[in-house]
Structure formats: structure tokens, C-alpha cells
Amino acid sequence: MTFSAVLALTDAVSTTQPWHGFTEAEILPAESEQRRDSRQMADLRPVEPLETSPTVAKSEVSADDWQLLLVNPWNQLPEGYTVELTELRNGHAVDTRAYPDLQRMMDDCRAAGLEPVICSSYRTLETQQRLYENKIRRLMNEGLSREEATAQAGTVVAVPGTSEHQTGLALDIVDASYQVLDTAQESTAVQQWLMANSWEYGFILRYPSEKSDLTGIIYEPWHYRYVGQDAAREMRELGMCLEEYLEWLDGIDK
Incomplete structure (x- = not known):
């Protein structure tokens, strides 16, 4: 499998060097409780509860759109899949088509006084x-x-072969003050902001706590997936994960 890369030095991520490729909580150092608590007291917009809209009858989104590619334990990455990547300045990379929205999201998160850090992005099969x-x-x-x-x-x-990270559309984003990949991540200032606002930039929290039976993956309050702004908005309104949303799209298209 070969992948082309487009080098574009950017400001999308922190200059702090990431822990390349690691996904396990035990390898990331925990911060002190005092520092963690101080980050949680940041001035943030509160996370608003989802307003489901079961009456939504149609959508401009197509289940065949490139950004809705379904990769999970039951759906492998298509054979021969390739992606054009934009390389970020700390060694990470994302699908070039998703990069502009990622840049805006990271810029706006920082403008809110927060410190988001991308600790994992595109991964090779190896x-x-x-x-x-x-x-x-x-x-x-x-x-x-x-x-x-x-x-x-x-x-x-x-x-391997069923990871969203292999698509170039998924990122693990943590708070600079608490870089442990565990459920406590959800309480950090960065995650509170992302959970409330990421949909505006076309990103979703891919593995919600109440959807594990559908996604096949445990709750990961750090894993964000690009699906495009229209799809992200509709998924938020409907309270659906990607698996549910694609099934819903298939139903209304018939």
C-alpha cells in the first residue's frame, strides 16, 4: 500500500513533540491533580445537550461521500486505498481534504485560551x-x-486494516495539561471545548460512551473523526454515531 504526501508546514498542532503512534494510557505521564483542576476551571462555553431531531426527513449528504468512509471491526479499509496527506509540522499527517477545517478548529481552540495537542493521526498499516x-x-x-x-x-x-487512523481522517487530540488517554480526558478544558464545538468544523467524537456496541470500540474521549460539516451537524442533531447515521442515510435515500 503506497501513500503520497504533500508537505505543508503548518500551525495545526502544538510545537510540543508528540508521543508518536502510542495509544495506551500507561505510556503518557499524568499531570498533578492541582494542575488538572486548574485547566478544568477555564472559561468555556458549556457543553450543550444534544437536541435530537427524529423528524429530519432528508439530507443533502450522500452515504457515498469520501469523508463518510466506514472503517470499523466489521468493515475493513478498501483494498488498495490511498490518500493524499498534508504533513503537519510535528510529524503528524492528515487527509489533505480535511486539513483546512482541522486548521480552523485548532486555531479557534487556541484562541479560546486552550492548548490542544495532536498525539496521533495517520498511521501506516505497519x-x-x-x-x-x-x-x-x-x-x-x-x-x-x-x-x-x-x-x-x-x-x-x-x-490492522480496520483502524480509522489508516484513513487519514482521524486524530487523537489531548489537552497539553493532561496527556493521558483515559476517561478523565473528557473533563479537561480542551475536550469540553471540542465536544461542544468540533461539529462546526466537520469533526465528531467518533467513539461515544453509549455507542460502543455499535462502533465496536471502547469510549475514547480524545478520538475525533472528520465527516464534513453537513454530516457532523446532522449527526449531532440526530444523536447518532457514524454507523447509525450511514444506516439512516441509506433509509431516507430509498
């Missing part, structure tokens, strides 16, 4: 394979059988 095997080994070291470890690993680190 990188995903390494992360997956590492997770299996760690679980086996904890006493699980190979079969048990493999099954559990797939809910935390996507099986």
Missing part, C-alpha cells in the same frame, strides 16, 4: 500492526490467553 501486537503481548503478560488477549485488544487498539 504502525497499526505493531500497536496491535504490543497490546496483545501486554494483555498476555497480565495472564490472559492469546485468544482472550486478541479479543480484548481489538476493542482498544483496532485490528
